[in-house]
Amino acid sequence: HAPDGKKNGDLHRDYNDDRNAQSQDALYTTSNGVPMPHPYETQRVGENGPLLLQDFHLIDLLSHFDRERIPERVVHAKGSGAHGYYVTTDPLDDICAADIFQKGKKCPVTVRFSTVGGESGSHDCARDPRGFSVKFRTDEGNWDMVANNTPVFFLRDPAKFPHFIHTQKRDPATHLTGADDSTMFWDYLSQNPESIHQVMVLMGDRGIPDGWRFMHGYSGHTMKLVNKNGDWVYTQFHMKSKQGTKFITQADSATKSPDYAQKDLYNAIEKGDYPSWDLAVQTMTPKEAEELWEKQKINVFDLTHVWPQKQFPLRKIGEFTLNENVQNYFAEVEQVTFNPSHMIPGIEPSADPVLQSRLFSYPDTHRHRVGVNYQQLPVNAPRVPYRMANFQRDGNMAFYNQGSRPNYLSSIEPIQFRQRSVDLNKTHGHFSGEAIAFLSEIRPEDFNAPRTLWEKVFDDGARERFINNVSGHMSTCREKEIIKRQIGIFREVSEDLASRLEKATGVKGYPGIADLRFNGTHNGMAKEKSNR
Ligand code: HEM
DSSP: OOTTTSTTTTTOOOHHHHHHHHTTTTBBBOOTBBBOSSSTOBBSSTOOOOOOTTHHHHHHHHHHHOOOOOOSSSSOOSSEEEEEEESSSOOOOOOOOGGGGGGTTTEEEEEEESSSSSOTTTTTTTTSSSEEEEEEEEEEEEEEEEEESOOOOSSSGGGGGGHHHHHSSTTTTOOOOTTTOOOOHHHHHOOOOGGGHHHHHHHHSSSBTTTTTTTTHHHHHHHHOTTTTEEEEEEEEEETTTTOOOEEEEEETTTTTTTTHHHHHHHHHHHOOOOEEEEEEEEHHHHHHHHHHHHHHOTTTTTTSSSOOSSSSSSEEEEEEEEEEOOOOOOIIIIIOOOOOOTTTTTOOOHHHHHHHHHHHHHHHHHTTTTTTTGGSSSSSOSSSOOOOOOOSSSOSSSSSOTTTTTTTTSSSOOOOOOOOOHHHHHHHOOOOOOOOOOOOOOOOHHHHHHIIIIIIHHHHHHHHHHHHHHHHHHOOOOHHHHHHHHHHHHHOOOHHHHHHHHHTTTTOOOTTTTTOOSSSSTOOSSSSTTO
């Protein structure tokens, strides 16, 4: 045994020890633990001579510095995070088997808020949807809610996502962003009119939230809740800010610091003004989902539409509160990995194709962005009341490689197994059909919710600001044809909206979309059905 009584092979690092590191008891060393007298010293030949390759201290310093950056998130790169706890106040155990939804159950959470399109140094007050991710560290493993602050999204055909996102990234040739040139952005939107609902939200008064604390979160996707008997319902999750919602105008956003939201959240938590949210669900039986499609043409697998709250009211489950700032941004926010496929027994995905694609995309990017053993990093590691075991071994940075336990399903030293708490045979539903290549179709119903926003939800001031926001944004669009098409799409929402936009932009738009072909979607409203 080593002199301190540990086994020679025992590891000596503890993550919490590292996280709570203080300067006064810390000794300056190289990365292999050798004490050094001063960080600025270098070994050289005389005062003016060249450096020595043997100076590990300097090489250690420079080579680590050279590797400090990991790839930023390809979307949602700018964000803020904090820790807190969740508690179930209103049990959901009649419809969901998840252990965390029993009355009084608590668990630690880590939350990350983000803008979507910008780079990691971009402005917190961009007109952009906001990401709202929560990692619930439950007793049955981690459940990640990877949500947005708007209940709808720009698309329902998953293969469009990289195209749409690219239109908000830097132009390959000019290297300019949409701040200087909005042509790509409107080109995409005017070819993919199912985006209109989200465009109405984005360009309206809800387009720039006032920091992170004053916004709601929505799963957007339909998921499934399954109870102990294997009965299931569809669900949408909502996170309701107990602070209420607040937004800022385009003009105000220009007066804010780039890290406005980061500062606001950090300072609120530091002074004990802890933000909190209610967690709630809407639920729907499979039969109701069929009726919703037959009667109202709302498909629950299409996240450009919402479930009407009058028909499907919110049911509160619990609350979460953020009461702890991170100690180390990189370790606890940059390296945290939220993944919609992190679900726990009782919560399942629906067949929504965008959700299904996300189930693949997030862990895939995590293996690339953080590394194959990203789940072992302290901020991502589950905090479960049992010792985790599986047969994943090795790979880069395998800190927790499961000791000497067999790396295959051994009959000599078997590990333990727990039976499923829900019957998957009942919950998955039945799917059958021909394999087809599918692209969604624009239908008149796609314009119903946008029209309600314009006619009923917006007041006069909101309508005026909307026109200013859109025309201001379009002022850097280089192609008149794109503006004409987008006005044609707005005309399907409202003649009033379209004609006001024509005045503001000075461009006469198309009379509607009946004569338009789209490169991104079938036009179910075309005059000629062959005109798709
Ligand atoms: C982040 C892909 C749609 C919410 C990300 C990331 C990827 C991605 C690759 C970066 C993750 C990371 O590096 O950690 C996709 C794809 C989508 C899609 C392929 C559609 C096909 C959506 C939708 C929502 C959403 C519909 C919300 C309802 C988020 C959030 C983050 C994120 C909140 C940030 C997570 C964090 O804070 O770390 N997405 N996304 N995404 N996405 Fe999506």
